[in-house]
Amino acid sequence: MSLPPITRPKRWDMPFSQEGGHDADISDEDVEELLQLESFRNIDEKGFKKSVPLRDILRNDVRIQTYRAGDVIVRHGDWGSSAFLIMSGAAAVELDRGDGGVVKRQTKKKRRSLFQSFAQLWQNNRHREVRDREAAGQSNLRSEDGVTRLYLSDVSAVLEDSKSATLEAGQWFGELAALGRTPRAATVIATDRSRLVEIRWQGLRDIMRFDRNGALKGQIDNVFRERALTSFLKTEPLFADLGSDDLRQLVSECELVTFGEYDTATPFRDLKSTDDSISDEPIIAEEGERASAVFLIRSGTARISRSHFHGRKTVGYLNPGRAFGLSEVIWGGKGDSQPKYEYRLSAIGYLNAVLIPATVIEALANRKVISGPSGSAAGEYSESPVQEHLLNFLVDQHYVQGTATMVIDLDRCTRCDDCVQACAVAHDNNPRFIRHGPVSGRHMIANACMHCADPVCMIECPTGAIHRDTNDGLVLINESTCIGCAQCANNCPFDAIRMVEVSTPSGGVIVDAKGTPIMEATKCDLCQDQHGGPACQHACPHDALERVDLQNLFDQGVISR
Amino acid sequence: MTAFARRRVTGIILVVLATILLTVLTAVFDAAFVSTRGVHGWLLAAMIVFLACYQIRKRLTMLPLGTSALWLQLHIYIGLSTLPVFFLHTDGRLPRGPIEIFMLACYLIVFLSGAGGLLLSRIIPPRLRNRGGEALYERIPGYVRRIAAQTEKLISTTAEESVIRDLFEARLRPYFEQPANFWRHVMHSQKHCVLLLDAVRDAGRFAAEEEQLLLNELTELVQQKDDLDYQYAMQSILKYWLFIHVPLTWALIVMTIFHASVALMYS
Incomplete structure (x- = not known):
């Protein structure tokens, strides 16, 4: 018995402008308007694949949103998968992040007293999933055109009490969280009636990848270097004591790289892999190849494996903040032969990393500004106490x-x-x-x-x-x-x-x-x-x-x- | 040695040491003609009350009273320690009156059911895991119904008069209708399943070519149902042994109070 044929899902079955309750198609006029913006004006359309033309990216991966003064555009700590470009109007970035910021979330649930804990025995509701609807009605939410937005009632008064910076037309924000799949680093609130371009991270990635002029990539890379890279590198113990000149040099040599894919049209549950997932994973560094770089994981998870007869054996995995290739570059580099990666590093799902060229690390190590791990890569990765099948x-x-x-x-x-x-x-x-x-x-x-x-x-x-x-x-x-x-x-x-x-x-x-x-x-x-x-x-x-x-x-x- | 084995050895050593200490102290006091029976009695009563408190602790999950695992360890080793204390208290003599006999019976059933329950809780989980077909207990009847419906659907595709339909009416329908072979599973026997699969295989000799595929599917369903029956039987045992242990514990406490009151009254 065969099932009736179904239409194969495609990347843009659901345009971004139709997602999450939004209902405003991007018209040809809108695309033309977008192409007149500073950020998109200099993009070379010829470099784009026929299947992924620039105009289709703008039509399907972009939505144009209008915010009123006081509307919260992104909130500190939220997970972002899109970036924003201000077309008109202005927004304020809240710099004072203490105490949850101006847009407070639900305050942390207070720990119950001993009596309150005990009283759960008889105070718990007999019915399932009981809620206090009156309390729910107190939040500052408003709905417009099917979209629910959080807003601040008196934005100027609120912002007066906290440090903030202003973002104006032509400026990007949210791109770091989108590309790195990390939480939003700050809250951004519209201070005026504003029109914003919101772009899916996939669209942004493709524009950065196919634009031969590299204008947008340069713009985003610069923002990343300015706003996040220095502080991220300082989190790596290896570079913690680096002087400001060396750090600046390091920042200028680093590259932001992403591996693996996810598409919001595909549920994230599909990321859960098949039996043979290890061979499908994008390779970041290959076992036996010249160790040309050190990778610092920014977000996502990477698998460390080595060849074992006709298959691959998982040795461990790396989480954000951890580095791969240091032992090979520093320890391996001391010998006569060229250092080689002792393991393969591959991305599980989506991964965002900082690539530091081996030459930079070697130079720092030769000047004894940094000292690498004490042992070989084998010693660094092969100590997992978990049984192999479970790992x-x-x-x-x-x-x-x-x-x-x-x-x-x-x-x-x-x-x-x-x-x-x-x-x-x-x-x-x-x-x-x-x-x-x-x-x-x-x-x-x-x-x-x-x-x-x-x-x-x-x-x-x-x-x-x-x-x-x-x-x-x-x-x-x-x-x-x-x-x-x-x-x-x-x-x-x-x-x-x-x-x-x-x-x-x-x-x-x-x-x-x-x-x-x-x-x-x-x-x-x-x-x-x-x-x-x-x-x-x-x-x-x-x-x-x-x-x-x-x-x-x-x-x-x-x-x- | 695993952490659990270390913990077990430590617990047993502590029980043995406590028993030796208590026996020596008893001997010393006996030599000095000081009766220790009352002390043993109160100690035993306190131990029994403490052991019963574990049931209360399990209900008070919201209070910071220590983990349930810690309480269970105390429950096991204090429970084990009651045996030498009980022996010392009774001087190893058998009871004479009906109340004492009832108390002894209660104590022994509670002790043995506890020991048996502990043994079961260590033996059955690995068996459940090795057998496969892990299922939530409450959902098993639902799964059984689903398999039964699946079987009915398969059978409905066969001719009115066929060897499969005969086999189904004679052997398979009662098997699929509800959880079956409880005690055989408890005894870890697979005989019933082997016989049933033999019957399905035998039917294959008389089945039409196009029915062979259906027999394969039936074989698969028989196996699935047997796994579910096994899970049901074993999980039932794990749940219901407490229905002996807990009520008799409370009966023992009532009898202990009565016994202590009488002892105090006439001492």
């Missing part, structure tokens, strides 16, 4: 993103569900995970939010309801600003976010004017307001369940069994 499973399935992954040892778990019950008690009788999930050997990765290092669930949240707690880095959902669009649930590759119908305390489902139930995203909050941390882990009688930080595989009880 492969964790890397292949992207679980290494998790900073609080729920790992269950099936050889000790008696399936008593004490963990689920404890979770329910801590969350008003609504358990926030399912004790089930993929299994590798004796380990199960349960369907619980892993609080990823690179939380793709946060990309495309229109209101910033899903956010990273500034204090402890947990990925949390602000119930009062969640509009139930399910973007986060659709993007989560691990099915860890569930959309639920919310109820009143009497058990009635809350509905909108059309009678459609109000939905909200829910997930594990790692029992932020409870005593003693995650209730699931504390309730497990058999030491079977642990919340594991897979960013660091060392000293992790349950996964080293």
Whole structure:
């Protein structure tokens, strides 16, 4: 029996101008207007592939948005997948980032007192997913043309109280977060009625890649060097003591490189790899080739592997902030032969890195300004205590993103569900995970939010309801600003976010004017307001369940069994 | 030695040392003609109450009372320690009255069910994992219904009179309808599954060529259902042994209070 043919999905099936409730097509006139802008005027259209012409990029990967004074354009900490160019009007970048900034998120849940904790026994609601709708109505949200926006009531007064810089027509912002898939570094608020070009990171990447003149790439690279590179390089211990002249020199020689792809038209869950993913991964540095550069990971995860008979063996992985190739460049360079990479480095999903040419490192090492790692690359990467099949499973399935992954040892778990019950008690009788999930050997990765290092669930949240707690880095959902669009649930590759119908305390489902139930995203909050941390882990009688930080595989009880 | 094995050895050594200490102290006091029976009695009562508190701790997950795993370790080794204390308290004599016999029975059932439960909780999880087909207990009946529906659908494609339909009505329908072979799974027997698969294989000799594929699918479904039945049986055992252990613990506490009151009244 054969299924009826379906139309093969294409990159631009859903133009950016139609996404997330937006409904304003980019017309030919709009494209012409965009091509008159300073940033796009000098782009050489001839360099673009026939399948990806510049005009189609502008038509499908761009949307033009109008903001009123006071509208929040991007918010500090939000995950961004698009960049902005101001066409007209102005915006303010909030420089004072202390205390959550002028646009405060939901304040951190206060830890319950002992009595409040105890009282959960009888105060928890009998009905599922009960919400206080009155509290939800207090947020500053407004809807216009199907788009929900956060706004500040009195923007000038608010900005007077904090340090800010002004962005004017022709200036870009948000490109670093978009290309690096990192959180927005600052809040940007429209101070005037403004028209902005918002471009998907894929479109921006393609323009930078195919423009022979390289005008936009130069512009973006300069912004990156000015705003972020110096501070990023200083985070690498190797360069921490570098003098300002050496650092400036280093910054000028570095290159920002990206590997792997993701497309917002493809759900992020599809990033979870197939059995043979290792051979499909884009290679950053190849084993046995001349070590021509050191790579510092800015965002994403990279796999370190070596050849093993006819296949490849995963040795470990690198997270943001870690470097690859240092041992080879410094340690290998001391011999007579040319240094070669001892392992292959490949990108898992999307990866953003800083490439430092080996010549720069060697020069610094020769002048003894920096000293490299003490041993060989083999010593640096081959100490993972985790069994190989488990390591492969964790890397292949992207679980290494998790900073609080729920790992269950099936050889000790008696399936008593004490963990689920404890979770329910801590969350008003609504358990926030399912004790089930993929299994590798004796380990199960349960369907619980892993609080990823690179939380793709946060990309495309229109209101910033899903956010990273500034204090402890947990990925949390602000119930009062969640509009139930399910973007986060659709993007989560691990099915860890569930959309639920919310109820009143009497058990009635809350509905909108059309009678459609109000939905909200829910997930594990790692029992932020409870005593003693995650209730699931504390309730497990058999030491079977642990919340594991897979960013660091060392000293992790349950996964080293 | 794994961390768990180290912990086990440490726990057992502590229990043995505590037992030796208590026995020596008892001998010393006995030599001095000081009765220790009351002390043993109160110690045993305190231990039993503490052991029962674990059930309360499990309900108070929201309070910072230490992890459940720590409480279970205390529960296991204090539970084990009750045996020598009980022996010292009774001087190793068998009870004479009906109340004492009932108390002894309660104690022994609670102790043995606890020890058995601990053993089961160490033996069954690896078996469940090795067998595969991991499923949430509450969802198993749903999965069983789904497989049954799948089977019905397969059978509906066969002719009214066929060897597969005969086999289905005679052997497979009752098998697929609900969780089956509970006790065989508990005994870790696979005989029922082997026999059923033999029957399906035998039917293949009389089946038409186009029905062979269907028999293969049926074989697969029989295996899937058997895995689910195994999960259901074993997870049931893991859940329901507590229905012996916990109620009798509370019965034992009531009897202990009664026993202590009578002892105090007549001492």
